[in-house]
Amino acid sequence: MNSASQPVSVLGLGRMGTALARRLADLGFPVTGWSRSGVALDGVRAAGSPAAAVAGADVVLLALYDATACRQVLARCAASLRPGATVLNLATIAPAEATELHRDTPVRYVQCPVLGSAPAAATGTLTLLYGGAAPAPAEAEVLAALGTVLGCGDAATAAAFKLVANGALGDAIVALGQSLGRARRLGLGPEATLDVLARTALGGLVARKRDRLTGGAHAPADFTAGALGKDADLLAAVDPDSAVLPLLLASAGVPADADVAAIVIGLADTGHRVVDAAARLYAAPGVPTDDELMAPLISYARGHASGDPAHFGAAFRPTAHVEGIRDDGFVSWDLDRYRANFTGTPAADEPARTRTVTELGRTGTVGHATMVLRHGSDTFTDLFVLVCEHGEWRIANKVYHRC
Numbered sequence: 413m414n415s416a417s418q419p420v421s422v423l424g425l426g427r428m429g430t431a432l433a434r435r436l437a438d439l440g441f442p443v444t445g446w447s448r449s450g451v452a453l454d455g456v457r458a459a460g461s462p463a464a465a466v467a468g469a470d471v472v473l474l475a476l477y478d479a480t481a482c483r484q485v486l487a488r489c490a491a492s493l494r495p496g497a498t499v500l501n502l503a504t505i506a507p508a509e510a511t512e513l514h515r516d517t518p519v520r521y522v523q524c525p526v527l528g529s530a531p532a533a534a535t536g537t538l539t540l541l542y543g544g545a546a547p548a549p550a551e552a553e554v555l556a557a558l559g560t561v562l563g564c565g566d567a568a569t570a571a572a573f574k575l576v577a578n579g580a581l582g583d584a585i586v587a588l589g590q591s592l593g594r595a596r597r598l599g600l601g602p603e604a605t606l607d608v609l610a611r612t613a614l615g616g617l618v619a620r621k622r623d624r625l626t627g628g629a630h631a632p633a634d635f636t637a638g639a640l641g642k643d644a645d646l647l648a649a650v651d652p653d654s655a656v657l658p659l660l661l662a663s664a665g666v667p668a669d670a671d672v673a674a675i676v677i678g679l680a681d682t683g684h685r686v687v688d689a690a691a692r693l694y695a696a697p698g699v700p701t702d703d704e705l706m707a708p709l710i711s712y713a714r715g716h717a718s719g720d721p722a723h724f725g726a727a728f729r730p731t732a733h734v735e736g737i738r739d740d741g742f743v744s745w746d747l748d749r750y751r752a753n754f755t756g757t758p759a760a761d762e763p764a765r766t767r768t769v770t771e772l773g774r775t776g777t778v779g780h781a782t783m784v785l786r787h788g789s790d791t792f793t794d795l796f797v798l799v800c801e802h803g804e805w806r807i808a809n810k811v812y813h814r815c
Contacts, residue, residue, distance in 0.1 A: 417441075417442070418441060418442075418470040418550040418553055418554060419441075419442045419443075419444070419468050419469045419471075420436050420441045420443050420444070420469060420470070420471045420472075420473065421443075421444045421445070421459075421465045421466045421472045422436075422443060422444070422446075422456075422465075422473045423445075423446050423447075423462055423465060423466070423472065423473065423474050423475065423476065423485050424446075424447055424474060424475035424476040424477075424481070424485070425445050425446070425449075425451040425453065425475070426447070426477075427529075427633075427634075428475050428529065428530050428533055429445070429447065429473075429475030430451065430453060431530040431531070431534040432475055432502075432533050432558065433445045433453055434453060434534065435533060435534055435536060435557065435558065436554065436557055437453070437455040437456050438455070439557050441554070441557070442457075443455070443457065444456070444457045444458075444459050444466075444469065445458060445459065446458070446459045446461065446462055446464070446465035461488065461489075462488040463488060463489045463491070463492040464492075465489065466493050466494070467492050467494070469497055470494070470496075470497055470498070470550040471498050471550055471551055471554045472489075472493065472497060472498070472499045473500050473502060473554075474486075474499060474500065474501040474503055475503070477639070478503065478505060478642065479503070479505040479506065479512075481503070482501060482503055482513055483513065486499070486513065486516075490518050493517075493518060493519045494519070496520075497520070498519065498521075498522060498550065498551050499520065499522070500522050500524045500554075501513060501521065501522070502524055502525055503525065504571075504574050504642075504643050505523075505525075505571055506571060506575070506646050506649065507567075507568035507569070507571045507572045507575075507650065508568070508650075509571070510523040510543065510567040510568050510570065510571035511567055511568045513567070514566075514567040520544075520548070521544075521567065522542060522543055522544035522547075522567070523543035523566075523567035523570040523571050524540050524542050524543060524544075524555075524570065525540075525541050525570060525571065525574035526538045526539065526541070527539040527574075529634040529635045530634060531634060532559065533559075536559055538558050538560070539559055539560050539562055540555055540558060540560065540561050540562065541562055541570045541577075542561045542562065542564055542570065543564050543565060543566055543567040543568070543569055543571065544566070544567065544570075572650070575643065575647040575650070578643040578644070578647070579643075579644065579647045579654060579657060581617075581640065581672075582640055582643075582644050582657050582660075582661055583657065584617050585617070585640070585661070585672055585675050585676055586660045586661070586675075586679060587614060588609065588618070589676040589679025589680045590679060590680075590683070591605070591609055591614070592605060592609075592676065592677075592680035593680040593681070596680060597683075602626065603626065606622055606625065606626070610622075621672075621673040621676065624673035624674075625673055625676060633669060633670060633672070634671055634672075635671065636668060636669050636671065636672070637661070637664070637667065637668055637669075637670045637671070637672055637674055637675050638668030638669060640661060640675070641661050641662060644657045644658040645763060655689040655690070656686050656689045658763070659686050659689050659692055660686060661675055662692075662764070663678075663679070663682060663684045663686070663766065663768075664678025664681075664682065665766075682697070683696075683697040684696055684697070684768060687706060687710065687769065688710045690717060690718075691710055691714040691716070691717045691767065692717055692762075692765055693709070693710060693713040693767045693768075694766060694768040694769070695768070695769045695772075696769065696770045699769055699770065699771065699772050700772060700773070702772055702774065704800075704805050705772055705779050705781065705798060707805060708726070708727045708728070708805055708806050709727070709781055709783065709796070711724070711726040712724065712728075712783075712807065713767045713783070715727065715754065716765075716767065716785065716787075717758060717765070717767075718756075718758055719754050719755055719756055720756055721751035721752075721753075724747065724751050724754075725747075725751075727807050728806060728808075728810075729801075729806040729808050731747075732746075732747050732806075732807055732808055732810065733745060733746055733809050734747075734750045734810045734811075734812070735809070735810070735812075736811055736812040736813065736814070737814075738814075759787070759788075761787075761788050764788070765785070765786060765787050765788070766785075766786045767784070767785045767786075768784045768786075769782070769783050770782045770784055777799060777800045777801075778798065778799055779797075779799075779800070779805065780795070780796065780797060780798065781795075781796040781798065782794065783796070790815070791815050792812050792814050793815075794810055794811075795810065795811050795812070796809070796810050797809045
């Protein structure tokens with residue numbers, strides 16, 4: 413056991429926070445922990461509030477989910493932070509959020525996101541992206557117990573590097589899922605495919621996730637699909653060219669609390685490709701590439717995604733009707749009546765919604781398409797008849813089923 417004496421506080425005792433607190437306590441640091449759920453850990457003093465947890469601590473570790481949680485928890489304990497203490501924020505947040513927290517925290521604040529999950533925290537093998545000046549002695553001892561420090565400039569820069577790193581992880585997960593899907597379509601067995609992919613650039617990911625990919629591991633998630641999706645959304649917000657990544661991850665259709673390995677399996681199963689990132693529009697496996705027929709469908713999906721009825725003008729012929737069963741009765745709306753349903757703003761749950769073209773075809777100047785829209789608890793199946801007039805395709809009519 414180490415003779416460490418720096419009092420440490422860990423705010424947030426989820427899987428990562430628990431691993432951090434236990435690691436430090438096992439090395440002899442006096443550790444106080446707090447979580448909303450009241451988790452109690454052997455060897456870690458439990459505090460009833462963030463303020464009680466940080467009182468007297470030299471180093472405060474924030475192991476929280478997002479910037480909102482960081483702001484809320486820091487607001488509850490700011491007055492109790494000891495002068496001279498350091499707050500090390502390990503959360504993955506946006507660069508602007510890191511700058512804001514650095515500005516508003518009344519003691520030394522360092523954005524210090526980590527590379528590695530709970531198992532690496534438990535063994536002290538994290539990489540800590542340190543966004544601040546050289547660590548003070550109390551910080552240095554804590555950081556050395558957790559892993560290797562990589563200097564990353566200021567708070568915003570450290571936050572940006574973490575988004576890039578998690579974007580790379582997301583890209584690798586998508587690539588692995590697509591590779592497994594290709595192998596399946598070629599009739600190749602999963603174990604042999606993983607043997608081959610283990611010897612490629614994806615080898616590290618295959619090695620870490622192989623048990624989960626082959627159904628042999630059912631332990632709690634090392635890193636959840638929901639957390640990676642949240643980080644991908646943060647990256648897309650600051651880098652629009654990355655907007656396709658959260659869409660690809662979401663297309664796997666896995667629960668938010670599942671391990672990211674489930675995304676790989678989901679992508680291998682679906683093989684959906686992104687048609688339009690802004691519209692969260694996909695094409696199912698086997699749907700042909702037909703840019704002309706897709707154009708009005710993209711406009712239609714963008715209308716749903718943005719809530720802007722103007723997009724429907726580019727999607728439908730002026731004479732189009734939308735028909736189906738609503739409130740147990742048949743409705744037949746003209747285009748103006750249909751557009752009146754949209755307010756100009758996206759739905760609150762738009763980031764979780766998806767739209768998938770499952771069928772597409774044409775015969776001369778007419779075409780047909782089917783789209784499945786997953787909108788919260790509702791799933792719509794839309795059937796379209798399309799017509800080409802003067803070289804431009806538009807939706808002539810739509811019927812739908814809601815379940």
